[in-house]
Amino acid sequence: METEAAPQGAQTPDMPDTLAVSTVRTVEMESTRTRSEHDLLGYADVPADALWGIHTKRAVANFPITGVPVGHFPELVRALALVKQAAARANRRLGYLAPEKADAIERACALVASEKSYAEAFVVDAIQGGAGTSTNMNANEVIANVALQLMGRPLGDYAALHPNDDVNMAQSTNDAYPTALRLAVIFATQPLVRALDDLAYACKGKAVEFADVLKMGRTQLQDAVPMTLGQEFDSFHTTIKEDVARITEIVGLFREVNLGATAIGTGINADPRYAALAVEELSRASGQPMILASNLIEATSDLGAFVLFSGVLKRVAVKLSKLCNDLRLLSSGPRTGFGEIRLPPVQAGSSIMPGKVNPVIPEVVNQVAFLVIGQDLTVTLCAEGGQLQLNAFEPTIGYCVLSSIRMLTSGVETLTRRCVEGIEADRERCRSLVHGSIGLVTALVPALGYENCSRVAQRALAENRPVADLVLEEGLLTEEQLHELLELEAMTRPSRGRKITKPA
Known part of the structure; x- marks a missing residue:
């Protein structure tokens, strides 16, 4: 059984004009219902209840690359809907989009932006050829069909409201997609900043808890000088807060967008007033203070902000990985390692060695860091690969940056909750290592001089004896003087000005 619902003037499949208006045809064969849509390549059937259309279907067939659809990134779906909503409002204000269509598009965009279930309709692969055209077409079709539902029209009835003529009015993929991607990065960064703040807070809590735990600091994995475990965790807190500041600073670059540039930045097919109005509406819709780039041709081809931001993500990854190396x-x-802290046990560590527990949480964050570092190189190569007025590789840049943000956010949250918050200090072990270390001798240099301390250190190492015992044995200091020089405050704070009277 087949029923035709083609609008007046629509071409039938045997007509030669491939640029004809799309037709709507519902086909029922056994239990499968489809509708037929038309583009410049001809006809194709799509599921009757699909919110996407023919352009999306072709893209899905053309790009079976990662298996990760655009809908995997809800921030990007939300941003695409908000860009389309802003465009519709601007076109309505300028008198180009009929109120009925504008109302339907705006309502549809609000639904897509706010309800996560619509992400399932964004089915094109995140990595694709065409500089994001497939993603933009997917968004246009989904929003058009949701709008048609709100108008009481059948899906695919593009004569009533068209994905390109109406939803994509005064836009090109080359300004709509980059604008949405920048807004998506702003949205995605907010959970990452919160996660890093939580990790910094957890480290600060441990810094306070371990403030009185004396331990040996190490350089090049060799004994250096004493410090407190609290100081070590306070350094973790500081390094994380530095990254929060850098992310917050650099993400601001994405507030500058090229919406209104259309194809290459000249604004062709858009009213001269459109760009400013569209960005104004985007700021209102997103709650983010977006600004229009001063040179739209430059802004359409330049991806420097992504290179810089990806570099900051790499910095975060490198520092997190170093922190996890330290924890491990x-x-x-x-019994046979440093053993100064105990990580919370979260799972059995071996299928063959009973009782073994591994530092699996720091290990997984290390691996997240390695992926982010690698994706930064990919972003760099994609940005460099742009040519003339457009960079065709922005989808991969978006995939890498959004993936890195998501992995970092999950990794940091996991590290905080399942590791750092539960860390315990082995106070006795820390004390024992300090007492047996020849690094203590450094604290005695102001009182005894480098030569004496060097000789004592050599004896301590050769005879496997504590430094303090040898100093007392040689009569270099009294027990009271030695205690004063080796107290926690003296060894873990600047103390050069302290006067110690050496024995005669």
Whole structure:
């Protein structure tokens, strides 16, 4: 059974004009219902209840690359809908979009932006050829069909409201997609900043808890000078807060957009007043203070902001990985390693060695960091690969940046909740390592001089004896003087000005 609902003037499949208006045809064969849509390549059937259309279908067939659809990134779906909503409002204000259509598009955009279920309709692969055209077409079709539903029209009835003529009015993929991608990065960064703040807070809490735990600091994995475990965790807190500041600063670059540039930045097919109005409406719709780029041709081809931001994500990854390396070293053992801290056990560590527990949370964050570092190189190469007035590789840049943000956010949240918050100090082990370390001798240099301390250190190492015992044995200091020089405050704070009277 087949029924035709083609609008007046529509071409039938045997007509030669491939640029004809899309037709709507519902076909029922056994239990499968489809509708037929038309583009410049001809006809194709799509599921009757699909919110996407023929352009999306072709893109899905053309780009079976990662298996990760655009809908995997809800921030991007939301941003695309808000860009389309802003465009519709601007076109309505300028008198180009009929109120009935504008109302339907605006309502449809609000639904797509706010209800996560619509992400399932964004089915094109996140990595694609065409500089994001497939993603833009997918968005146009979904919003058009949601709008048609709100108007009481059948899906695919593009004579009533068209994905390109109406939803994409005064736009090109080359300004709509980059604008949405920039807004998506702003949205995605907010959870990452919160996660990093939580991790910094957790480290600060441990810094306070461990403020009185004396331990040995190390350089090049060799004993250096004493410090407190609290100081070590306070350094973690500081380095994380530095990254929060850098992310917050650099993400602001994405507030500058090229919406209204259309194809290459000249604004062809858009009213001269459109760009400013569209950006104004986007700011209102998104709650973010977006600004129009001063040179739309430059803004359409330049991806420097992504390179810089990806570099900041790499910095975050590198510093997180170093922090996790430290946690793994400090917790190594439990009997034959450093063993200064105990990480919370979260799972069995071996299928063959009973009782073994591994530092799996820091390990997974290390691996997240490695992926982010690699994706930064990909972003760099994609940005460099642009040619003339457009960069065709922006979809991969978007995939890498949004993936990196998501992985970092999840990794940081996991590190905080399942590791850092539960860390315990082995106070006895820390004290024992300090007492047995020749690094203590450094604290005695102001009182005894470098030569004496060097000789004592050599004896301590050769005879496997504590530094303090040798200093007392040689009569270099009294027990009271030695205690004063080796107290926690003296060894973990600047103390050069302290006067110690050496024995005669």
